[in-house]
Amino acid sequence: MAKELTxxxxxxxxxxPPTQDWMDIPVEIxxxxxxxxxxxxxxxxxxxxxxxxxxxxxxxxxxxEGWKETFLEGMRERLDKHRTFKIFMDICVRCxxxxxxxxxxxxxxxxxxxxxxxxxLIRSVYRGEFTKAGQILGRLAGGRxxxxxxxxxxxxxxxxxxxxxxxxxxxxxGIDTAEITIIGRELLNLLGLNIxxxxxxxxxxxxxxxxxGLLPHTFVQNIEFLLMxxxxxxxxxxxxxxxxxxxxxxFITPSGDVFAEPGIYTLMGYLMIFEHIxxxxxxxxxxxxxxxxxxxxxxxxxxRLNAKMYHEAERLGxxxxxxxxxxxxxxxxxxxxxxxxxxxxTMEEPVSPITGxxxxxxxxxxxxxxxxxxxxxxxxxxxxxxxxxxxxxKVTFHDSCNPSRGMGMFEEPRYVxxxxxxxxxEMPENTIREQTFCCGSGSGLxxxxxxxxxLRGGLPRANAAKxxxxxxxxNMLANVCAIDRAVLPASxxxxxxxxxxxxxxxxxxxxxxxxxEGPRTMNLRGEEIPGMAPAxxxxxxxxxx
Amino acid sequence: MGIIVSLGAVLAIMVVAWxxxxxxxxxxxxxxxxxxxxxxxxxxxxxxxxxDWAKSPVPFRIPTTAGQEVSxxxxxxxxxxNPSTTAGVIGRMFxxxxxxxxxxxxxxxxLRSGYLxxxxxxxxxxxxxxxxxAFLIIALRHLRLFVHPIxxxxxxxDAVDGMFQIGIPPIYLxxxxxxxxxxxxxxxxxxxxKVRFISLPADYFPLFLLLGIGITxxxxxxxxxxxxxxxxxLANGLASLHPTxxxxxxxxxxxxxxxxxxxxxxxxxxxxxxxxxxxxxxxRNLANTNRMERHENPWWTPPKFHTYAEYEDMYRDxxxxxxxxxxxx
Numbered sequence: 032m033a034k035e036l037t038x039x040x041x042x043x044x045x046x047x048p049p050t051q052d053w054m055d056i057p058v059e060i061x062x063x064x065x066x067x068x069x070x071x072x073x074x075x076x077x078x079x080x081x082x083x084x085x086x087x088x089x090x091x092x093x094x095x096e097g098w099k100e101t102f103l104e105g106m107r108e109r110l111d112k113h114r115t116f117k118i119f120m121d122i123c124v125r126c127x128x129x130x131x132x133x134x135x136x137x138x139x140x141x142x143x144x145x146x147x148x149x150x151x152l153i154r155s156v157y158r159g160e161f162t163k164a165g166q167i168l169g170r171l172a173g174g175r176x177x178x179x180x181x182x183x184x185x186x187x188x189x190x191x192x193x194x195x196x197x198x199x200x201x202x203x204x205g206i207d208t209a210e211i212t213i214i215g216r217e218l219l220n221l222l223g224l225n226i227x228x229x230x231x232x233x234x235x236x237x238x239x240x241x242x243x244g245l246l247p248h249t250f251v252q253n254i255e256f257l258l259m260x261x262x263x264x265x266x267x268x269x270x271x272x273x274x275x276x277x278x279x280x281x282f283i284t285p286s287g288d289v290f291a292e293p294g295i296y297t298l299m300g301y302l303m304i305f306e307h308i309x310x311x312x313x314x315x316x317x318x319x320x321x322x323x324x325x326x327x328x329x330x331x332x333x334x335r336l337n338a339k340m341y342h343e344a345e346r347l348g349x350x351x352x353x354x355x356x357x358x359x360x361x362x363x364x365x366x367x368x369x370x371x372x373x374x375x376x377t378m379e380e381p382v383s384p385i386t387g388x389x390x391x392x393x394x395x396x397x398x399x400x401x402x403x404x405x406x407x408x409x410x411x412x413x414x415x416x417x418x419x420x421x422x423x424x425k426v427t428f429h430d431s432c433n434p435s436r437g438m439g440m441f442e443e444p445r446y447v448x449x450x451x452x453x454x455x456x457e458m459p460e461n462t463i464r465e466q467t468f469c470c471g472s473g474s475g476l477x478x479x480x481x482x483x484x485x486l487r488g489g490l491p492r493a494n495a496a497k498x499x500x501x502x503x504x505x506n507m508l509a510n511v512c513a514i515d516r517a518v519l520p521a522s523x524x525x526x527x528x529x530x531x532x533x534x535x536x537x538x539x540x541x542x543x544x545x546x547x548e549g550p551r552t553m554n555l556r557g558e559e560i561p562g563m564a565p566a567x568x569x570x571x572x573x574x575x576x
Numbered sequence: 577m578g579i580i581v582s583l584g585a586v587l588a589i590m591v592v593a594w595x596x597x598x599x600x601x602x603x604x605x606x607x608x609x610x611x612x613x614x615x616x617x618x619x620x621x622x623x624x625x626x627x628d629w630a631k632s633p634v635p636f637r638i639p640t641t642a643g644q645e646v647s648x649x650x651x652x653x654x655x656x657x658n659p660s661t662t663a664g665v666i667g668r669m670f671x672x673x674x675x676x677x678x679x680x681x682x683x684x685x686x687l688r689s690g691y692l693x694x695x696x697x698x699x700x701x702x703x704x705x706x707x708x709x710a711f712l713i714i715a716l717r718h719l720r721l722f723v724h725p726i727x728x729x730x731x732x733x734d735a736v737d738g739m740f741q742i743g744i745p746p747i748y749l750x751x752x753x754x755x756x757x758x759x760x761x762x763x764x765x766x767x768x769x770k771v772r773f774i775s776l777p778a779d780y781f782p783l784f785l786l787l788g789i790g791i792t793x794x795x796x797x798x799x800x801x802x803x804x805x806x807x808x809x810l811a812n813g814l815a816s817l818h819p820t821x822x823x824x825x826x827x828x829x830x831x832x833x834x835x836x837x838x839x840x841x842x843x844x845x846x847x848x849x850x851x852x853x854x855x856x857x858x859x860r861n862l863a864n865t866n867r868m869e870r871h872e873n874p875w876w877t878p879p880k881f882h883t884y885a886e887y888e889d890m891y892r893d894x895x896x897x898x899x900x901x902x903x904x905x
Contacts (some may be wrong), residue, residue: 042690048773052577112875114632115858121625122853125779127764127771128678128700131685137692147774164845171581173776199640203672203679203704204850205859207640237882238890247891248898274900316900317887330636331879338879346884346903366638370871371879392647392660396867403647410650437638439645439658439864446651461683461694465642465657491685494692 038526041486046131048142054155054175056143058184060087063483066190066476069230074223076234077332081223092183098222099177103160105218110161115210120157122204123150129198129208134469135191138487143188146198146208152185153215186224189215191484193473194327194359195432200465212474217329225328228478232324236336240319241286247316253289254314257299264557266549269306271314276347278313279384283340284355284401285322285513288534294516296555297356297534304405304536307545308385308413312353318343321360322513326367327475334371337363340398341372351381351397353404356534358512359473361400361440362433369396386411400434402443402511405539409450415544418453420551423561424507424531425454426538427499429492429519430467431512441465444511444535451542456503462495472518485518486525493526500527508532579766582780586788589838590831597830600823606830607810608819614837621844626852635873637866640859646868658864665863672860676705700764707757710750711786713737714793717748721811745797755790758783778847785839792832800828 049056071082081095095101110117129146131137136144143149151173158165158174165174175181194209219225232242239246245253251273262268272278284301288294305312318339325332344352354364378397381390388407390399408414428448434440441464449455462468471489499505508519508530516534523530541554552563596602643654659665671677684697717733720726738746762783765775796802806822807829813819843849855861888895888903895902 039690042687044687046685046687047769050769050772053773111632112635114629114634114856115638117632118629118853118856118858121629122847122850122857124847124850125771125774125776126679126700126704127768127774128682130770130774132683137685137687142770142773145770145774151774162845171777173778196640199859200642201678201681201683203676204854205640205672205678205857207638207859210638210859238887240887247895247900251898251900276901316895317884334879335881338881339884342881342884365866367636369866369869370636370873370876374870388648390647391868392645393867395869398867406651407648410648436640436642439641439643439654440647441644442651443647459694466681466683491692498691 036483041483041490044138044140046137046140048145053143053148053151054170058180058187060183060187062088062480064191064481065187065484066226066228066478066481069223069225069227071223073227073230073234074225077237077335079223079225079230079328079332080221083223085224087183087186092179092224094179094182095222098182101221102177102182102218105221106157107161109214109217110157113210113214115207116214118204119150119206119211120154123147123154123206124204125151126203128201128203129206132198132201134193134195134197134471134491135484135488138471138490139484141191143184144191146192149188149192149208150206150211152181152188153211156181156185185215186219189219190226190476191488193432193469193471193476193488195469195473196436197432197466197468200436213326213330216327220328226475226478229324229327229475232475233328233332233336236320236324240315240317240339241289242320242322242324243286243290245286245289245319250286250289250316250319254298254302257295258302260555260557261299261303264553264555265303265545265551267303267306267545267547269302271302271305271312273314273316274347275313278311278347279350280310280312281318281340281344281347281349281352282312282314282355283318283321283352285357285360286320287322287513287517288355289319291517293520293532293537293556294513294534296537296540297513297516299555300534300536300538300540301355301401303540303543303545304408304414307415307543308408311384313347313349315343315347321355321357321364323360323363324475326359326363330367333363333367337368337371340364340368341375345375345377348377350379351393351399353399353401355401356511356513356536358431358433358514360433360513362437364396364398365434365438368398383407385413400440400443400511402440402447402535405536406443406446409447414539416451416539416542417544418451418542420541420554420560420563421452421538422454424452424533424538425456425503425505426452426507426509427456427458427496427505428463428535429458429470429496429508429510429515430463431510431515432467432469432473434511435465435467439465440511444509447535447539448509451539456499456505458495458499462491468492468495470512470515470518471522473514477514477518482521486522489518489522490526492519493522496523496530497527500530506530507538509535509538511535578775578777579780582777583784585781586784586835589834590788590792593831593834594827596834597825597827603821603823603825603830604819606834607821607825608814610837611814611833612819614841618840618843621841622849622852625844625849626856629853629856633874634858634862635875637862637864637871638858639862639864641864645864660863660865660868662863665861669855669861673854676701676708678860679704699760703757703760703764706753707761707786710754710757713750714748714754717750721808722815724812747798751790751794755787755794758786758790762787782839782842782846782848785835785842788835789832789839792828792835796826796828796832800826802826802829
């Protein structure tokens with residue numbers, strides 16, 4: 032298990048696959064790698080098919096009657112519904128360009144984690160069950176029949192892919208393993224074979240509105256605790272509104288930011304920025320989840336959870352939605368939401384009420400990313416900033432997979448960071464921007480029981496962070512993703528212990544000179560800011576209260 | 577196993593064609609019937625496959641964005657790597673199809689003493705683009721056998737390609753490139769452990785086939801000289817749908833034709849369909865206009881979700897206690 036392996040031991044990785052044919056290597060479900068199965072009641076809440084008790088370590092998975100037909104029929108249906116799936120089943124030439132692009136392969140050396148093999152797990156079934164050549168020639172045509180062992184293998188590797196799309200960037204035909212994993216997981220979900228770390232948040236989100244299952248009053252209370260912290264560290268009292276009709280903007284962020292460190296500091300950042308500019312906005316306790324673990328079960332479930340955003344925007348009568356810092360939230364929002372839902376006639380094309388900037392790129396969806404919004408504020412000089420308050424941080428930026436390869440948001444967060452921090456350093460170019468590496472725990476794989484998998488998958492990112500840590504003394508890994516904030520601390524603690532993790536808005540708020548603020552000797556984490564002792568306060572030129 | 581079977585299959589085709597080509601009664605089969613049948617299978621199969629792909633809709637707009645999005649006016653967007661216009665998409669597709677843009681990005685990762693190193697790796701790109709362009713030019717050059725009079729651009733290609741007059745007949749640069757690149761691609765599969773691990777018979781077979789085509793082509797030109805006038809007569813006949821089989825063509829020619837025919841017939845049922853697929857890949861040929869324009873999904877159904885009213889019914893007391901506004905008291 033992970034905790035027992037030292038980094039040195041974990042680093043004994045052989046990236047050369049064996050000479051064996053991959054179809055002859057039996058699947059092995061390993062503790063530390065696999066996630067616990069979904070509890071039946073969590074599937075029942077959202078009415079997903081075939082909830083049943085099962086254990087991945089058992090020989091018998093209690094598969095539902097006719098499971099094979101269900102799976103194959105599901106495949107046929109999806110081949111007809113998704114051109115991507117059909118083409119990706121047919122045209123891979125197995126050139127190997129993707130092989131060493133996957134963080135799970137680089138961190139584990141498990142050759143079936145090469146994206147091409149992940150795809151072949153399903154492609155072999157496609158050839159064996161759906162093509163004439165495969166039906167007649169079998170393995171000679173690269174075909175396999177769908178057996179229980181094949182199903183188990185597909186299950187194992189569909190939950191060792193974080194849908195980060197790094198491989199798709201390098202594929203000469205744009206074959207997107209995320210697309211194959213999304214559909215692969217949909218097929219497994221037809222048989223009730225999900226993992227609980229995904230299914231429980233889905234069930235929670237469906238009813239309470241957020242992954243964590245925070246009830247309305249708890250959601251409000253959590254934010255009130257953070258308001259008290261702001262009052263203590265910043266000296267400013269903020270009173271945001273909840274479920275308020277007639278607000279101009281609805282703000283939605285992942286619930287992880289309401290709940291756990293260091294995400295809560297990011298959330299404090301949002302609150303302070305909005306207060307500073309006097310934004311007319313509201314929170315919602317109903318649509319209080321930016322993230323969407325439904326996306327990791329099926330596109331239908333993703334749509335069902337996503338629908339709440341527009342539904343609430345319409346009910347409250349807001350003009351547009353501002354979205355917080357989150358990775359897969361923005362994959363769903365940017366690439367799916369405008370298709371999942373019909374437009375809401377009462378909403379308007381987003382315009383920043385502070386700068387007057389029209390967000391033309393969001394004119395149809397009417398939802399703007401926090402970093403786009405903040406970058407525009409800074410560009411127009413609407414934020415009063417003292418970046419020296421972040422001087423004790425040497426910052427690098429981790430591009431999250433989804434805003435990178437499913438959106439293309441690279442400059443906005445960098446512009447923001449460079450305006451609020453004086454020390455910014457990039458990680459090596461093959462590990463950032465469109466080539467960025469996953470945190471290792473995305474797409475719902477941020478459970479505890481699969482820690483070895485997470486640490487292995489986190490290696491390439493952590494390794495690049497370690498490089499800038501050793502070269503420039505970088506000690507802060509900034510990002511715009513709630514999963515990053517939740518999982519990178521563990522990965523850094525293991526691979527690069529002196530690296531902290533923060534959302535971009537936390538760094539903004541640290542630097543923000545707020546009206547009526549007290550002496551800013553503490554950062555949002557309640558830590559003394561070096562060199563900001565009260566005596567030095569006046570020389571900084573901040574307002575004396 | 578895949579290697580032996582694939583090589584065996586290609587050799588078997590060659591032997592059959594050699595024997596068949598040397599029996600004059602069978603020559604019309606190998607010189608006319610087989611090529612016609614193969615070409616027909618190719619045309620019909622290729623079109624059917626493309627139509628079959630096209631029948632499946634593109635429900636979501638999911639381009640892989642490889643550069644800066646269009647957002648604020650003062651931020652420069654990546655017009656080709658993250659296109660937001662049709663022109664940008666055409667540019668991106670041009671780079672993909674003609675320059676193998678994505679493959680050009682390739683890197684190799686090495687883990688050395690606890691550190692991952694990434695270095696540019698252009699070999700695959702080089703072999704791939706070398707092979708594809710050589711194949712294209714060779715195919716175009718072959719038009720001189722099929723079309724009368726010979727188009728001007730074919731003459732030009734011929735002249736440029738054969739400009740190094742090493743001996744007689746001149747050796748074509750593309751011939752060398754073709755055989756070299758295919759050999760290199762084959763060697764990758766044979767000797768690089770990762771690529772060998774993922775290779776199937778369906779990967780070796782087309783490579784042996786192409787190698788066979790290249791080698792028999794060279795043999796005809798330099799070793800077992802075939803009568804070019806007869807070859808041209810046959811090719812012209814095929815193209816004009818008045819096929820004739822001159823009786824003095826060497827057997828090696830029929831081997832070459834059999835291999836090319838196999839390639840054509842095999843094409844629609846194989847990974848070689850990437851030729852059509854590359855144009856239709858939704859991660860590359862869609863503009864990143866997701867938030868600017870609504871993308872319709874033809875099989876869209878309204879979501880069944882937990883509405884606000886249901887939510888309020890479920891938590892009304894808690895919400896009231898927390899002082900949250902309610903729709904119904």
